[in-house]
Amino acid sequence: MKEVGFIGLGNMGQPMVLNLLKAGYKVKVYNRTASKASEVVAAGAEQVNHPCDVTTSDGIVVTMVANDQVLEELVYGQDGIGDRLGSDGIHLSMSTVSPETSRKLAHYHQEKGSFYIASPVFGRPEAAAAQKLWILSSGNHAAKERVKPILEALGQRVFDLGEEPGNANVIKLGGNFMIMAAMEAMAEAFNLAEKNGMDREAVAEVYSSTLFNCTVYNGYGSMIAKKMFEPAGFQLALGLKDCNLVLEEAKNTKTPMPLANLVHNRLLSSTAKGRGNLDWSALTKLANEEAGLE
Known part of the structure; x- marks a missing residue:
């Protein structure tokens, strides 16, 4: 039986583990909050008490965690992987982290004789459950070939972005920035229509059926038009974390991103107002308030 370790059983990690089990993998799982493993254990996963227990020498470990700090602790810390x-083990990192963190971890694993593959994803929890994730992947070519069957069990397409370990993270952060910017644009356009006496949801349908017939406008457009920000598929606080990473990389590479600064202020203000646990599309509540529609 094929074996894989998996760390991180949040909104994305749980459905991913369930899909690996369906694909015939024997999966060992670890999560800091042990109770979150109950569903995947009931489906056949084996729960362990320490991160290092999910793997064996030459094995493959998938990580899907909240931020850079948690990821680094899982690698470097006591009981880390x-x-x-x-030798020849693979750390398949599917978290959204900075390109620099991926480069640093790739170097560390190389010194240990193992490999680090960055494979962040595009897609919300419902896409993860339906095996419809779009997966970005960068790192050692031979190691990518070894993990390819795992990625194919989790998503609808894998994009090979070369051997530079930070490449996948650059693309992931750029994509998340564009989603944030699109959400702000949708809010402003819907507000303009509503102020002219039109129904927001009807306007959202026009845009998502014509000029912007795509995943982001179809999914988030409906949420923003309805002002429906719970339950959170992706928390606003995590969106702020990602926007901070975008601006950090922009600073490191001397890339002006004025729109990213605007969106960052939206996310920061929303967090200050206690909205961090709402879906990140709730950043648009500020536009609604400024238009006198809240």
Whole structure:
């Protein structure tokens, strides 16, 4: 039986593990909040008590965690996976982290004789459940070939972005920035229509059926038109984290991103107003308030 370790059982991690089980993998799982493993354990996963216990020498470990700090602790920390992977082991990192973190972890794993593959994804929890994720992948070519069957069990397409480990993270952060910018644009356009006496949801349908017939406008357009920001598929606080990473990379590469600064202020203000646990599309509540529609 094929074996894989999996760390991180949040909104994305749980459906991903369930799909690996359906694909015939034997999956060992670890999560800091142990109770979150109950659903995947009931489906056949084996729960362990320490991160390092999900892997064996030469094995493959998938991580899907909230931020750079948590990811680094899982690799470097006590009971981490860094020493346990050993020669030819693979750390398949599917978290949204900075390109620099991926480069640093790739170097660390290389020194240990193992490999680091960055494979962040586009798609919300419902896409993860339906095996419809779009997966970005960068790192050692031979290691990418080894993990390809795992990625194909999780998504609808894998994009190979070369051997530079940070490439996938650059594309992921750029994509998330464009989603944020699109959400702000939708809010402003819908507000303009509503102020002229039109129904927001009807306007959203026009845009998503014509000029902007795509995943972001179809999905988030409906949420923004209805002002429906719960339950959170992706929390606003995590959106702020990602926008901080975008601006950090922009600074490091001397890339002006004025629109990213605007969206960052929206996310920061929303967090200050206690909206961090809402869906990140709730950043548009500020536009509604400024238009006198809240």
